[in-house]
Each structure stands twice: as C-alpha cells, then as structure tokens.
Amino acid sequence: MLDMRKNKKGQALVEMAIILPVLVALIFGMTDFARVLNSYLATTEASREGARVAALSGNDAAVELAVTNAAPNLDPIKLTVTTVPATRTRGDSVTVTVTYSIDIITPLVNTMLTNPMPITSQTIMRVE
Numbered sequence: 001m002l003d004m005r006k007n008k009k010g011q012a013l014v015e016m017a018i019i020l021p022v023l024v025a026l027i028f029g030m031t032d033f034a035r036v037l038n039s040y041l042a043t044t045e046a047s048r049e050g051a052r053v054a055a056l057s058g059n060d061a062a063v064e065l066a067v068t069n070a071a072p073n074l075d076p077i078k079l080t081v082t083t084v085p086a087t088r089t090r091g092d093s094v095t096v097t098v099t100y101s102i103d104i105i106t107p108l109v110n111t112m113l114t115n116p117m118p119i120t121s122q123t124i125m126r127v128e
Contacts, residue, residue, distance in 0.1 A: 025106065025108060028105065028109075029109060031105070032104055032109060035102060036102060036104075036119065039074060039100055039119050040121070042070075042073060043071065043074070043098045043120070046067040046070040046071040046074075046079075046121070047067070047098040047121040047122060049067060050063045050070070050083070050096040050098065051124065051125040052125065054125070055094055055125040055126060063083050063096060064081045067081045071100075074100055078102075079100050080098070080099040081096065081098055082096070082099075083095070083096050083097075084097075088127045090128065091127065092127050093124050093126055093127070094124070094125055094127050095123070095124045096123050096125075097120060097122045098120070098121050098122075099120045100119045101118050102116055102117050102119060103115060103117075104117055
C-alpha cells in the first residue's frame with residue numbers, strides 16, 4: 001500500500017502540466033473576444049454619431065471629429081472614416097463607414113484569423 005502512494009506523487013503535477021496550457025489559451029481567447037466585441041460596439045456607435053452629423057449637413061471634418069469623440073477608447077490612428085457622397089443634398093442618403101483594426105493577442109488564434117482584424121460598421125441616414 002505504501003508503494004502505490006509513492007508512485008502517485010507526481011500525478012497532480014502531470015495533470016496540471018496537461019491542463020494549464022488549455023486554461024491559459026481559453027482565458028486569452030475570452031479576452032480577445034471581449035476586446036473585439038468592445039471594438040465592434042464602439043465602431044457601431046461611432047458610425048451612428050458620424051452619420052447623424054453628416055445628415056445634419058456637417059462637413060467631412062465634422063463627421064471625423066464626431067466619430068473620434070464617440071469612440072474615445074479606440075486608437076484614432078487605427079480608425080478610418082469614409083463618408084459617401086461628398087456633397088450632400090436634402091432628401092438623399094449619406095453613408096458613413098467606420099473601420100478599425102484590432103490586434104489579436106492569443107497565440108494560436110492570431111495565426112488562424114487575419115491579424116490585425118478589421119472591424120467595419122456602416123450607417124446610412126437621410127440628409128435633413
């Protein structure tokens with residue numbers, strides 16, 4: 001009986017060594033998912049704010065400022081704003097597209113997905 005107890009001494013260490021990489025990858029994956037979701041929600045809100053400014057006859061500089069102010073947690077260098085059409089007349093539609101690139105930090109996931117991952121949100125509103 002005593003010999004069997006000595007043989008199982010390293011069992012917990014081996015089990016931990018097997019399961020630890022899986023747990024770490026799971027935690028990093030959840031963190032990446034949360035970061036991507038947060039960026040998606042921020043770009044969606046920013047495109048809505050930009051489209052609202054564009055619909056109220058704002059120029060493209062005012063649209064970009066509104067988008068940047070609506071997404072303070074996003075890096076403005078990685079943020080791209082496109083407004084179509086450049087000249088807006090009342091009753092027409094204006095489209096604001098916001099694109100943001102986010103880096104994936106999980107080691108295995110960043111090789112499977114495009115890195116940095118582009119997140120695009122588009123809003124269409126009628127010009128008032």
